[in-house]
Amino acid sequence: MFNVEEIRKDFPILSRKVNGKSLVYLDNAATSQTPQQVIDAIVEYYTHYNANIHRGVHKLSQEATDLYEAARKKIQEHFNAKHTHEIIFTSGTTHGINLVANGFSSILKAGDDIIVSALEHHSNIVPWQMLCERTGAKLKVIPMNEEGNLILSEFDALLSKNTKLVFLNHISNALGTINPITYFIEKAHEVGAAILIDGAQSTPHIKPNLQELDVDFYVTSAHKICGPTGVGMLYGKEEWLKKLPPYQGGGEMIAEVTFQKTTYADLPHKFEAGTPNISGGIAFGAALDYMNAIGFDAIQTYENELLHYATEKMLEIEGLKIYGTSKHKTSVISFNLKGIHPYDVGTILDKLGIAVRTGHHCAQPIMDYYKIPGTVRASFAFYNTKAEVDALVEGIKKAKMMLS
Amino acid sequence: MSIEEIQNEIIDEFSMFEDWEERYQYMIDLGKDLPLIEEDFKTEANIIKGCQSKVWVHAALNEDKIEFTADSDAIITKGIIAILIRVFSNQPPQAIIDADTSFIDQIGLKEHLSPTRANGLVSMVKQLKMYAIAYQTQLN
Numbered sequence: 001m002f003n004v005e006e007i008r009k010d011f012p013i014l015s016r017k018v019n020g021k022s023l024v025y026l027d028n029a030a031t032s033q034t035p036q037q038v039i040d041a042i043v044e045y046y047t048h049y050n051a052n053i054h055r056g057v058h059k060l061s062q063e064a065t066d067l068y069e070a071a072r073k074k075i076q077e078h079f080n081a082k083h084t085h086e087i088i089f090t091s092g093t094t095h096g097i098n099l100v101a102n103g104f105s106s107i108l109k110a111g112d113d114i115i116v117s118a119l120e121h122h123s124n125i126v127p128w129q130m131l132c133e134r135t136g137a138k139l140k141v142i143p144m145n146e147e148g149n150l151i152l153s154e155f156d157a158l159l160s161k162n163t164k165l166v167f168l169n170h171i172s173n174a175l176g177t178i179n180p181i182t183y184f185i186e187k188a189h190e191v192g193a194a195i196l197i198d199g200a201q202s203t204p205h206i207k208p209n210l211q212e213l214d215v216d217f218y219v220t221s222a223h224k225i226c227g228p229t230g231v232g233m234l235y236g237k238e239e240w241l242k243k244l245p246p247y248q249g250g251g252e253m254i255a256e257v258t259f260q261k262t263t264y265a266d267l268p269h270k271f272e273a274g275t276p277n278i279s280g281g282i283a284f285g286a287a288l289d290y291m292n293a294i295g296f297d298a299i300q301t302y303e304n305e306l307l308h309y310a311t312e313k314m315l316e317i318e319g320l321k322i323y324g325t326s327k328h329k330t331s332v333i334s335f336n337l338k339g340i341h342p343y344d345v346g347t348i349l350d351k352l353g354i355a356v357r358t359g360h361h362c363a364q365p366i367m368d369y370y371k372i373p374g375t376v377r378a379s380f381a382f383y384n385t386k387a388e389v390d391a392l393v394e395g396i397k398k399a400k401m402m403l404s
Numbered sequence: 405m406s407i408e409e410i411q412n413e414i415i416d417e418f419s420m421f422e423d424w425e426e427r428y429q430y431m432i433d434l435g436k437d438l439p440l441i442e443e444d445f446k447t448e449a450n451i452i453k454g455c456q457s458k459v460w461v462h463a464a465l466n467e468d469k470i471e472f473t474a475d476s477d478a479i480i481t482k483g484i485i486a487i488l489i490r491v492f493s494n495q496p497p498q499a500i501i502d503a504d505t506s507f508i509d510q511i512g513l514k515e516h517l518s519p520t521r522a523n524g525l526v527s528m529v530k531q532l533k534m535y536a537i538a539y540q541t542q543l544n
Contacts, residue, residue, distance in 0.1 A: 019424070341478035343456045344432075351424050359456050373477060374456070402429055403479060 002298040007383050010035040021353030024388045029173055029332055029379035030357055031223045032204055041286035045279040052275055068278050071285030078288045080209045081235050085267040088234040089281050093200040094123040096219030096234035100196055101127035103244030108164055110136030115158050117168035118144040122362040124198050148175040148324035163193040170202035174363040175324025176332030185215050200224050205330050207296040216240050227287035231280030241267050248273040299382040303331040306380045310389045317396055323375055331380040340403045342376045348399035354392055407499050410491050411507040418511035431483030438486040441475040452524040457481045459524035463535040469494050470539055484516050484525055492532050500536035505529055
């Protein structure tokens with residue numbers, strides 16, 4: 001049975017004070033908070049198992065390796081990948097995207113197309129622009145409409161036999177729109193293109209079944225899913241990962257080295273040069289255990305309830321406009337007060353102990369579309385409460401009073 | 405008045421406020437009253453782009469003193485600009501170069517001048533000093 005008060009007890013940070021007020025943490029789309037179970041996994045690792053992995057014959061190294069590989073297995077099972085070696089540990093979503101972009105620089109040539117969506121985070125735009133500069137391929141953009149939905153017919157029109165790659169996020173970080181990725185995956189495959197989905201915003205809310213989706217690449221960061229920062233995963237279909245060249249050179253990623261020639265290690269190690277974030281990987285596994293024990297169905301149901309409650313309450317405030325009104329959206333509300341700069345609203349809310357994001361959310365093209373400098377973004381997690389939504393609404397009213 | 409005298413005056417004014425709300429309301433009101441920079445000076449060359457808010461600064465030498473006008477798209481940023489302008493405008497370049505901004509800490513607004521805040525204010529203070537250095541060189 002889902003009990004938010006019990007769940008909150010797992011998160012020590014939620015009981016701290018900010019500016020003399022109880023913290024109301026509504027910046028979950030930027031990073032989620034960490035439950036004690038995940039903190040314990042990190043402490044436990046450094047207390048009992050700290051060693052370098054995959055190369056020691058000694059006991060500690062073997063135990064650390066076992067724990068790290070067990071985490072990889074957990075991630076594989078969670079996302080239903082076919083093989084464990086299709087899960088590559090990365091430093092996070094951005095790293096995963098760059099790894100794929102770098103790999104494609106040896107595949108793409110002038111005349112090829114890459115398609116990205118208008119809803120992308122900067123981390124999902126810049127690597128492709130760099131890739132296009134290197135290869136001469138062309139970057140095409142799927143436009144969005146006023147509600148924050150991608151226009152599917154425009155996507156269809158962009159597709160051709162020249163399309164080699166399609167990239168979009170599963171859920172938009174700035175607006176919360178849930179994109180119909182099944183449609184994009186099928187269409188991309190029809191023209192023989194590969195497709196990468198950025199799951200940084202989706203994986204905290206839903207449990208994607210990667211084999212069923214038939215997606216080629218899928219990336220996310222642990223810190224969005226109650227795990228630590230600095231670790232994430234890249235899923236790639238085995239055939240694709242075999243095709244891509246290694247991203248970085250170093251220890252761990254090689255099979256044999258002479259000064260004449262180096263042969264690369266098998267998957268997944270080919271892409272994991274150097275000593276990885278071992279405690280982070282293990283804690284990533286612990287975070288998935290934690291989330292699964294609560295259950296993604298329960299999480300989604302509860303977060304939807306919060307989203308609807310907050311949307312309704314916020315729209316009662318005169319002059320408040322919500323950006324991103326898709327029927328399919330997650331618990332993110334991007335908004336502005338008429339005539340008031342988002343930075344000012346965020347500053348007053350901070351004084352009240354309420355943490356929200358302000359600015360362009362690393363998604364300037366979306367802000368340009370709406371012709372605004374940015375928005376205030378409140379993003380809710382399963383450990384937020386209706387009382388916190390009420391605090392936010394009162395805070396917005398106060399900000400409005402002070403600023404107008 | 406010298407820069408230090410103005411800073412002390414501001415510290416005195418702020419000491420009368422009981423809580424953050426009064427402080428912020430005062431700043432917001434200051435922001436509303438700030439004489440706006442002339443539209444002609446709201447140019448790309450005069451803009452300081454923070455990640456969160458934008459700031460425009462214009463400087464002109466009037467006899468041996470620098471006059472600053474400035475603006476921002478965010479009102480709280482503008483309120484702090486109003487304070488900075490009150491301190492630094494109509495002062496000789498050397499006094500601006502020598503002045504520090506630690507009075508901002510004393511009036512409880514330190515967070516707004518933090519380099520990580522990305523509201524353009526830290527760059528603005530740097531810009532004011534750069535103008536002062538440039539004009540000082542000219543006067544020499």
